[in-house]
Amino acid sequence: MAKIQKDRNSWGGFSEKTNEWSSEEEEPVKKAGPVQVLVVKDHHSFELDETALNRILLSEAVRDKEVVAVSVAGAFRKGKSFLMDFMLRYMYSQESVDWVGDYNEPLTGFSWRGGSERETTGIQIWSEVFLINKPDGKKVAVLLMDTQGTFDSQSTLRDSATVFALSTMISSIQVYNLSQNVQEDDLQHLQLFTEYGRLAMEETFLKPFQSLIFLVRDWSFPYEFSYGSDGGSKFLEKRLKVSGNQHEELQNVRKHIHSCFTKISCFLLPHPGLKVATNPNFDGKLKEIDDEFIKNLKILIPWLLSPESLDIKEINGNKITCRGLVEYFKAYIKIYQGEELPHPKSMLQATAEANNLAAVANAKDTYNKKMEEICGGDKPFLAPNDLQTKHLELKEESVKLFRGVKKMGGEEFSRRYLQQLENEIDELYMQYIKHNDSKNIFHAARTPATLFVVIFITYVIAGVTGFIGLDIIASLCNMIMGLTLITLCTWAYIRYSGEYRELGAVIDQVAAALWDQGTTNEALYKLYNAAATHRHLYHQAFPAPKSESTEQSEKKKT
Structure with missing residues (x-):
């Protein structure tokens, strides 16, 4: 769906007078709203709602337009959705100088509320894609994306890393929403999440992500660094500076962040006031927000979303259309649904x-x-x-x-x-x-000793069986003896030359198996029995000449 709209109405301030709906199938005009495209399932798994994603990004008016994807990510209950709704007001009323609206008008759009429990889960995108003319005359599609806050009580570290990484991979402008300051653990978490995203992407010589904006909310030190982008730039330069006296761990975090993003900037925003923080019934009316906050908010939102500030989504140097973004969304979520990536750890x-x-x-x-x-x-x-x-x-x-x-x-x-x-x-x-x-x-000589025993035994058996006329068995024993002799010579060559080591290992294993059939004593006993049997048969066939005393004693017996 695409929509160009300039006027406000009563539900959140937006008119539907100039709606331009177009899709492959005609649909009735519906009020715009957030659409859950990344759904958090049971057992901490994620599922992409392809139908909803296709309905928004593949409408005829936007599918072939180059896309600008703006995402806000960060810790939960830090006002991300609250900020997104001011972005919506600006996108619907860019031509109006007073785009922030009436001071008595409640803030609507992405669901938000006060309190300590999480509100947004997964990833939501606004159901309308805004068509904006860049200064060069090119019309681009602007997509606004709200994300689940990190480190809530119901999410694992992998859940937080997946949502943050996926939003960073999809967006061309990633707003990192922080409270009060940029602390070292904020940088370490950013390093972890971006590395988790980079693992899922193809390797490239280009930096994997585009624009990162540190948005520091509730900034309390304007006397050190003034509110806005100028003070934020000086503050961030100091925070991300790599110096020789830093510990290597601190240097690596900063080098990693610089290596991931093509552009890094910062904006310091004051606190919206105690009425906003402590009133459970606060509904976003500007009259309850401090003037200093509204003043800087009027600077921040155009600084982020004015036509000259919009960065078209690029992957590997190629500009991406809404149609292409759908395919990348599907490809990335498949990676995170599988087990190819290591699980991030606390x-x-x-x-x-x-x-x-x-x-x-x-x-x-x-x-x-x-x-x-x-x-x-x-x-x-x-x-x-x-x-x-x-x-x-x-x-x-x-x-x-x-x-x-x-x-x-x-x-x-x-x-x-x-x-x-x-x-x-x-x-x-x-x-x-x-x-x-x-x-x-003895162990080293096991193989040749075993082979010698086999040769000797087969030689003896061949001699005996050949003598008594069992030529087939004799021939078989001679063949075994010949093969064993060849094996022994081969083993000796392998030991000498070091070649064909795999074959030598097989010969050793066979010899060890034969050796393990009995103890050494048993083998020698069998060898002795075979030799004794051979001697008995030999003496029967070739009797020794008898002495004279033996002949005389035999004659006397007869």
């Missing part, structure tokens, strides 16, 4: 994780160093039972070391890191077992 959670991971690393390093002293590279072979005993002792010592470190997050939070430590120590132990076994000369 400062406590991030600090607790770092704290616990440092304790894990320290305990693991202690275990590693002491195991190196016991069975490291230059230490002799250690009996497996002794190695296991040392491992259990050092593991218990490392666990005690981990538990003894003061960690943030509590016992429940640290439990999974304790499990991680135990798993990593067990993995290290398996590596030490392999390293220790490699020092055992």
Whole structure:
């Protein structure tokens, strides 16, 4: 839907005399209002109302117009929707000098109220897209967008980050609404939210976002920096200045913000007055607002929304139309609905994780160093039972070391890191077992010894079965013996040259499997039995010549 309207009416001051509705399907004229396009669902998920978005941005009058998207974001209950409604008054009455309206007229438009509980959820856009002529004569579509406040009692950090990041990605002018001052935590949250948005966008050599405006409400120090954009510019320059005597963390925050936005500015706005802050029945009438606030409000809104101030939405240097903005909206929300992006974490959670991971690393390093002293590279072979005993002792010592470190997050939070430590120590132990076994000369000779045994056994069996006429079995044993001999030669070449290591590992595994079929004593016993059987058969076939005494004794028996 598109609408150009200049006159006021009674419901919020806006007339419908010059409505120009156009869409692919004719619709009855409706009173304009906020439309929820990003809906907050149960379990802290978000859903895009594509039907509502299409109805507003794909109407025939605006869909091919380049778009200016103005968004207001910031902490909850800081007057974002209140400010948006003055923007609406200006957009509907630009040609009027007295656009703020009658002093007895209530403020309507985006839903707002006093109090401590949140009002706006998700993202709302005004149902009318304003067509404005830029100074160069180009007509652009202006979209006003209100967002859910960050850090309310019902939203997770991911919820706040998603709404803030999405509004920053969609808008060409992002107003960062702050109360009283620009504090360090405000900058840190801005860094977190913009980085969360940049992760969802394609990498580009250009700055990912356009215009950022720090709007500092309830400014109490006009004697230091005057109200308005001039005082705001000087104030922001001081706040975002990077100096050599700053801590690296503070420098990184400021560098990050500068790297994200093509234009950064600031406006200092006075407090609207005690009647506004303390009257539960305040409905936005100008007569109850301090004159100093109204004076600066008349400067602020045109400074934001006058035709020469409007920045057309650009992505990767390309100007975006309303039709294109719909597609980007859909693409971005799909990213945040998935699990591709990491979940942002609170400062406590991030600090607790770092704290616990440092304790894990320290305990693991202690275990590693002491195991190196016991069975490291230059230490002799250690009996497996002794190695296991040392491992259990050092593991218990490392666990005690981990538990003894003061960690943030509590016992429940640290439990999974304790499990991680135990798993990593067990993995290290398996590596030490392999390293220790490699020092055992008998273990190193396991593969060739096993292959030699196979060759010998098959040789013996082939000889015996060939002698008694079982040629098929003899041939099979000869074939196995030949293959085993080739395998032994291949293994020796791999050990010598270092090539085909994967094949060498397979040969070692097969030999280990054969070795593990029985103990060394069992293997030697089987080998002895095979040799004894072979000797018995050999003597039966080729009897030894008898001595004379033996022949005489046999004759006497007969």
